[in-house]
Amino acid sequence: MSLNDLHALPGITAQPDAATANFVFNHTMLRVKDIEKSLDFYTRVLGFTLVDKRDFAEAGFSLYFLALADRNSIPEDDTARHQWMKSIPGVLELTHNHGTENDGQFAYHDGNSDPRGFGHICISVPDVVAACERFESLQVPFQKRLADGRMNHLAFIKDPDGYWVEIIQPTEL
Amino acid sequence: MSLNDLHALPGITAQPDAATANFVFNHTMLRVKDIEKSLDFYTRVLGFTLVDKRDFAEAGFSLYFLALADRNSIPEDDTARHQWMKSIPGVLELTHNHGTENDGQFAYHDGNSDPRGFGHICISVPDVVAACERFESLQVPFQKRLADGRMNHLAFIKDPDGYWVEIIQPTEL
Numbered sequence: 001m002s003l004n005d006l007h008a009l010p011g012i013t014a015q016p017d018a019a020t021a022n023f024v025f026n027h028t029m030l031r032v033k034d035i036e037k038s039l040d041f042y043t044r045v046l047g048f049t050l051v052d053k054r055d056f057a058e059a060g061f062s063l064y065f066l067a068l069a070d071r072n073s074i075p076e077d078d079t080a081r082h083q084w085m086k087s088i089p090g091v092l093e094l095t096h097n098h099g100t101e102n103d104g105q106f107a108y109h110d111g112n113s114d115p116r117g118f119g120h121i122c123i124s125v126p127d128v129v130a131a132c133e134r135f136e137s138l139q140v141p142f143q144k145r146l147a148d149g150r151m152n153h154l155a156f157i158k159d160p161d162g163y164w165v166e167i168i169q170p171t172e173l
Numbered sequence: 174m175s176l177n178d179l180h181a182l183p184g185i186t187a188q189p190d191a192a193t194a195n196f197v198f199n200h201t202m203l204r205v206k207d208i209e210k211s212l213d214f215y216t217r218v219l220g221f222t223l224v225d226k227r228d229f230a231e232a233g234f235s236l237y238f239l240a241l242a243d244r245n246s247i248p249e250d251d252t253a254r255h256q257w258m259k260s261i262p263g264v265l266e267l268t269h270n271h272g273t274e275n276d277g278q279f280a281y282h283d284g285n286s287d288p289r290g291f292g293h294i295c296i297s298v299p300d301v302v303a304a305c306e307r308f309e310s311l312q313v314p315f316q317k318r319l320a321d322g323r324m325n326h327l328a329f330i331k332d333p334d335g336y337w338v339e340i341i342q343p344t345e346l
Contacts, residue, residue, distance in 0.1 A: 001225070001226050001251070002249075002251060003224075003247065003249060003254070006223045006224070006225070006226060007223065009212065009223065009226070010209045010212070011208070011209035011210065011211070011212035011213040011216070012212050012213075012216050012223055013213070013216040013217035014216075016216065016220040016221075016222065016244075017217065017220060019220075019303075019304075019307050020218075020219060020220025020241075021220070021299075022298070022299050023219060023220045023241050023296050023297070023298050023304075024241060024263065024296065024297040024298075025221075025240075025241050025263035025264075025265060025294065025295075025296060026263075026295045026296060026297035026341065027294070027295045027339075028201040028291075028293075028294050028295075029291070029292035029293050029294075029295070029339075030290065030291055030292065031289055031290055031291075031292060035184070036183045036184035037184065038184070039182065039183070039184035039185050040184040040185075040186070043184070043185050043186040043187075043189065044186035044190065046193060046196060047189040047190060047192075047193025047194070047196045048189075048198075049189065050179045050180070050182065050185055051176075051179070052174070052179070053174050053179060053182070067198075068193075068196050068197060068198050068262070071189075074176065076175075076176060078174070078175060081176070083343045083344055084343075086297050086341055086342070086343035087297055087343040088262075089241070089261075089262040089263025090197065090198035090199075090262025090263055091198075091295075092198060093292075093295070095292060108288070108289060108290040109282075109284070109288035109289060109290040110290060111282070111284065111290055111291055115281070115282035115288070116204055116281060116282060117203065117204060117281040117282040117283060117284055117291065117334070117336070118201075118202070118203055118204075118284055118290065118291030118336075119202035119203065119204060119266075119268060120201075120202050121198065121200070121201050121202075122198075122199045122200045122201075122202070122264075122266070123196050123197065123198060123199060124196070124197040124199035124259050124260055125195070125196050125197075126194075126195050130192075131192075131196075134192050161290070163290070163291075166200075166202075168199065168259055169259070170256045170257075170259035170260040171256055
């Protein structure tokens with residue numbers, strides 16, 4: 001569908017209000033049960049860098065901010081890094097409520113069974129076949145392998161809480 | 174917390190695997206009940222541009238991809254735009270299951286009551302006070318106004334399905 005056709009759909013404001021200039025879709029927040037497992041998954045398996053952590057000891061939770069950024073682009077200075085990570089798109093915020101990792105029965109809801117809502121996050125990679133082979137070698141669980149079903153150009157892996165992570169590549173396979 | 178201290182936390186892989194170079198956190202997917210209301214909210218209120226739509230008529234759903242991008246950076250050519258929107262961070266994918274908008278009882282789950290999981294998305298704006306005044310003038314519902322509670326530098330508004338949208342600015346107020 002052309003941009004002109006997309007802009008003619010019901011509900012669409014084709015010319016953004018000037019007041020929204022420089023708005024940035026900064027982050028998505030997911031709650032995680034075991035922060036150590038999640039940090040391992042997002043940094044080792046997917047290549048994110050932890051760029052900030054905020055502790056709320058009295059309220060019993062901590063926030064972790066991760067970005068898929070070139071290490072050289074991340075400011076060393078804490079104040080500069082804090083402002084930088086609030087200004088870029090593609091940040092992942094993980095909320096850890098302290099102690100959930102010690103409760104064997106505790107689990108978060110991935111949104112893909114009732115009651116549904118949130119569906120998934122998606123990582124774009126240069127080579128989806130190579131990326132999926134690496135995930136297999138790292139024993140990452142798959143929700144959908146490339147070969148499953150009819151959509152053979154995309155896969156879904158699962159993070160430690162079972163949240164779905166779609167894997168795509170920008171170009172045709 | 175310094176980058177060195179962040180990188181020493183349990184679970185962290187401080188040096189990303191070279192295999193993850195050029196991985197991009199491309200998008201977050203949310204299911205929406207009434208796509209016309211959602212397109213209105215995300216384009217008129219928040220300034221997103223609809224950059225792609227995919228219909229799956231047999232399966233009864235459509236996917237809408239929105240980006241907060243300078244209009245001049247969006248490729249006009251459909252193939253080029255398709256590859257571009259799979260290569261950038263900060264895309265929002267909305268899934269519309271056809272007909273849900275006609276069911277008065279139907280509602281998606283925002284993730285912030287049991288069973289919890291997904292929490293919110295966040296838009297970074299140049300001036301959070303001015304942005305919130307505009308949202309008030311547009312009669313956007315708030316989950317938390319700037320003046321509510323102790324965190325007076327951030328607000329939460331709600332999209333048409335009740336998903337929480339945090340509003341922040343990168344710099345100190």
